[in-house]
Amino acid sequence: MHIICTKAFHLHKILDATGICHTDAAGRDFATTPYPVALGHEGSGIVKEVGSSVTTVEPGDHVVLSFSYCGHCENCLTGHPANCIHLNDLNFGGHNFDGSHRIHGKNGKDISTFFGQSSFSTYSVVDEHGVTKVPKNVDISLLGPLGCGFQTGAGTVLNYLKPEFGSSIAIFGTGAVGLSAMMAAKIVGMDHIIAVDIHDNRLELAKKLGATETINSKKQNPEEVIKRLVSAGIEYSIDTTGVPTVIKQAVHVLKPSGTCALLGMAGDVTFNIQEEVMGESKKVVGVIEGDAIPQLFIPKLVNYYKKGLFPFDRLVKYYKFEDINQAFEDSADGSVIKPIVKING
Template structure:
């Protein structure tokens, strides 16, 4: 079928709204009428080829929509269901089978390699294959995704709002709730108050962390962090961040979450910990130098990577929706909506810090 999609043709180029062809779903796949899609930093790094994705491609990996068709073996959803689209995984490797699909042994291949689970493509334009992204390509009016990507959600919540739960918001909240798992009364510092960092702050409040310290360069985002649960804020331009964190916590935090992809802040996230503390890095951070003995081993600290909040989306995303309905996870305060024709503006305003979490609505 013919659909409208935002196509990425070349490195760093603007998205072009064009007609492409989408194949019908195969036996283990679902076709979704996309209602909206969140804009994530990962889309930007793919567009700019910092993470190489075969081009041309239709990006977008925080889709939400309504099931249009299902393949013959689909058991979890049916036409008319409201769904959120999340990351792709194989379902067969050791990590998938033990409840850690975000660490699927085929994760890079399935999410950044431009292919679906069976190693073929569903998108075409002018006789040429077009790469998919995260097994969904939600920057289009329709998408085809494997059943493992698809999460059924309640119909009594605004569907246009829910797409970012598929990646960015799941990543921040899951890094706290699934990966680090702080207990009541422990402390955490969150570096970067974008959508991922603010989601981590809301999750830390749910857990009952006694001190939740937000670090950013923008006062507006620090104010939002306070509103969402931060007990303390630090503007990195105005203070020695590590010393201030140690002062607030009397020696350092139990945990830190680094969301900015800035190498210097990855080091700060380690230095701000008390002995035996753990820092989780979720950003696409490039080469960084640190002293393994002084920064990690000598104080028994841990430095871990966290992908997609170490979540099982079909379990975790409905929990976040329930927290939202109860007023404990007000992620709607992060978003700003854009029409599909404004997709390049959405990316620009996200980069400029004008919008925390853009969501593009499909026609």
């Protein structure tokens, strides 16, 4: 993939590969961004051109694309760009900061941009805020998912929850986001790292990547098992499924004052606030993109990977671009944790 970086702003990039995430499927099926839209939001590639005001990258740099943010609102300026006041508009509105469009059909009709990058493409024109420089000695085709899925899981643990050494966590759902969180929990040195899923093959992989205990929730009640493991309850839980009954379980297993981080796309969930949340000072929070500053956090994840501490390559399967529909199917049925589509080659 070729990348063109702009600042007021664009950067042009040749895209090499892009990960496939559930958010792409949501954009396809539920029109989270106005149609027609060019999807893709876990791109990686090489910078081809830069705008006159771009200072952070130059042609030839290897880069990962992440979410788009304004860089000047209060949340951005205080180090929380994933909470940018304009986040939804910039990532799902389909247009640039100024309301213009970067992509057009042969008939001249505007085509919406997705996550400010639309990485299912050979070339991508992106704002400088959405670009992170990465080392050239790591395979660039592997790194795209660091811009969203892997960043979300690992960042929720390392940036947001910041668990203490020896504390405990339960992670509900062992897809790309959940397993990334699990590897991060291992880096921290947590005592109990409990993986909960309905697929035995994923739970087996979870054991290899750091889970100290696994629970198949089709066969066992997670609340009962976790209560036996840690009688007082655990300090932290993460839900990646978005399933209401699972979210409630993730809250129930917490000790008083524990924190549950919600990462899955969910609808209505009903709680008795007194009995299930407030009465034990529990916290239920939504976390976007791991509360990460991509330009700082993605290089850290690459460094962890190089040291063997964050082996996210074990979650990946590559596909040719013409097999993108198969990649989506394999992601949906759970047979592949993180498909990566190679744009060039």
